[in-house]
Amino acid sequence: MSDLLERLRGRGWRMTSQRRVVAEVLDGEHVHLTADEVHARAAERLPEISRATVYNILGELGRLGEVVEVSVHGRAKRYDPNAHHPHQHLVCSGCGTVRDVHPTGDPVAALADLPAEDRFGFTVAEAEVTYWGLCPECAPGGPAPGAPNPPR
Amino acid sequence: MSDLLERLRGRGWRMTSQRRVVAEVLDGEHVHLTADEVHARAAERLPEISRATVYNILGELGRLGEVVEVSVHGRAKRYDPNAHHPHQHLVCSGCGTVRDVHPTGDPVAALADLPAEDRFGFTVAEAEVTYWGLCPECAPGGPAPGAPNPPR
DNA sequence: CTTTTTGCAAACTGTTTGCATTGTG
DNA sequence: CACAATGCAAACAGTTTGCAAAAAG
Numbered sequence: 001m002s003d004l005l006e007r008l009r010g011r012g013w014r015m016t017s018q019r020r021v022v023a024e025v026l027d028g029e030h031v032h033l034t035a036d037e038v039h040a041r042a043a044e045r046l047p048e049i050s051r052a053t054v055y056n057i058l059g060e061l062g063r064l065g066e067v068v069e070v071s072v073h074g075r076a077k078r079y080d081p082n083a084h085h086p087h088q089h090l091v092c093s094g095c096g097t098v099r100d101v102h103p104t105g106d107p108v109a110a111l112a113d114l115p116a117e118d119r120f121g122f123t124v125a126e127a128e129v130t131y132w133g134l135c136p137e138c139a140p141g142g143p144a145p146g147a148p149n150p151p152r
Numbered sequence: 153m154s155d156l157l158e159r160l161r162g163r164g165w166r167m168t169s170q171r172r173v174v175a176e177v178l179d180g181e182h183v184h185l186t187a188d189e190v191h192a193r194a195a196e197r198l199p200e201i202s203r204a205t206v207y208n209i210l211g212e213l214g215r216l217g218e219v220v221e222v223s224v225h226g227r228a229k230r231y232d233p234n235a236h237h238p239h240q241h242l243v244c245s246g247c248g249t250v251r252d253v254h255p256t257g258d259p260v261a262a263l264a265d266l267p268a269e270d271r272f273g274f275t276v277a278e279a280e281v282t283y284w285g286l287c288p289e290c291a292p293g294g295p296a297p298g299a300p301n302p303p304r
Numbered sequence: 305c306t307t308t309t310t311g312c313a314a315a316c317t318g319t320t321t322g323c324a325t326t327g328t329g
Numbered sequence: 330c331a332c333a334a335t336g337c338a339a340a341c342a343g344t345t346t347g348c349a350a351a352a353a354g
Contacts, residue, residue: 014328016334035318050336055319057334071223074344076318090274099272120251122242124285133276166353168309187343202311207344209309226319228343310351319341326335 004066004081011064021046022057032070032078032089032098072096088129094138101131156218156233163216173198174209184222184230184241184250224248240281246290253283 004027009015025033025041033041039054058079061067068080070089075096080089087100134140156179161167177185177193185193191206210231213219220232222241227248232241239252286292 014333016328018335048336052320052337053335059320069225071225073221073223074229074317077226090272090276092274093277099274101266101270118253120242121288121291122244122251122283122285123291124242124283125245126284128282128284130280130282131274131276132278132280133274136273139273139275166308168353170310200311204312204345205310211345226342306354308351308353310349312348312350314346316345317343319343321338321340323337324335325337326333328333329331 007066008064013064017046018042018049018053019057021049022054023061026061026067026079026081030082032080034076034078036076038079070098072098088131090131090133092135092138093132094134097135099135103129159218160216165216169198170194170201170205171209173201174206175213178213178219178231178233182234184232186228186230188228190231222250224250240283242283242285244287244290245284246286249287251287255281 004023005020008019008023013019021042022038024045025038035055035058036051038058039049039051042049042054058067058069062069062079066081066083068083070078070080070091072078072091078096078098080098080100082100087102090099090101091097156175157172160171160175165171173194174190176197177190187207187210188203190210191201191203194201194206210219210221214221214231218233218235220235222230222232222243224230224243230248230250232250232252234252239254242251242253243249
């Protein structure tokens with residue numbers, strides 16, 4: 001399961017304790033963490049790690065294509081370590097939680113159907129599909145008694 | 153074409169000069185402006201309008217469902233006045249330009265195919281589809297001589 | 305005349321950057 | 330040992346907010 005470290009090593013990524021810890025945090029969790037959450041979890045194991053370093057590492061992993069940055073409106077970005085399996089995101093408008101869902105069709109294929117002139121001359125690299133809704137906790141009448149979850 | 157003002161009036165929206173100007177700016181342009189660009193264009197006609205007011209008005213129009221906020225990664229949000237015709241976005245990774253494209257299929261329908269348990273109990277309200285690529289100006293070997301456009 | 309909306313400036317969040325220090329290869 | 334990565338603090342962008350003054354209905 002932990003092939004992230006392997007892949008990074010294989011790419012000749014210079015390894016440091018902070019890079020290892022961040023990679024482990026991403027790899028061990030199946031959720032979509034914000035930079036701050038990654039920092040908090042990393043700091044449990046390596047207390048002196050700085051927020052800036054976590055941002056640097058996450059940015060680099062993004063550039064390497066090892067994590068996907070998920071922008072949730074005005075909220076903090078979330079980092080998705082599941083970059084090697086194509087999938088889509090289901091985002092809760094209430095609390096910002098992100099879950100993976102798996103494609104029922106290929107969205108990029110849908111774009112291929114578009115007449116060239118309707119693409120405004122763009123070279124299209126990828127399609128991002130996000131479903132918006134409410135998770136069970138935030139749904140009115142959901143598991144929580146009464147009001148929606150506080151957005152976090 | 154300018155039915156935005158009409159609709160807002162019809163909803164009993166309290167009209168002020170700044171609200172009118174912002175609505176006119178959005179309505180007259182077919183592009184996707186950032187808050188700052190809206191402010192700049194609004195200030196041409198109404199020099200004393202403040203940035204905060206523009207933000208307030210845009211936020212309110214969003215809540216009213218009259219404009220759609222388009223989050224472009226780490227960039228400033230863009231505001232899409234074309235909220236009443238379902239469409240998707242084509243975003244240039246180079247310069248952030250946004251263009252509308254029109255659905256080849258119904259993305260929400262694709263979600264309906266998903267088994268309930270794969271939706272994690274979410275109530276799904278809408279699907280957002282974004283295509284990422286490079287516009288002609290930013291494409292290598294494109295119209296511009298040499299390098300990609302400066303991201304703006 | 306009451307209630308909303310504005311403008312200003314200051315607060316705020318999330319993120320990036322400059323630079324001396326540290327640590328890896 | 331050279332050079333890249335870190336930590337810190339400060340800068341930064343975009344956006345939101347508190348409050349007194351102005352304007353709408």
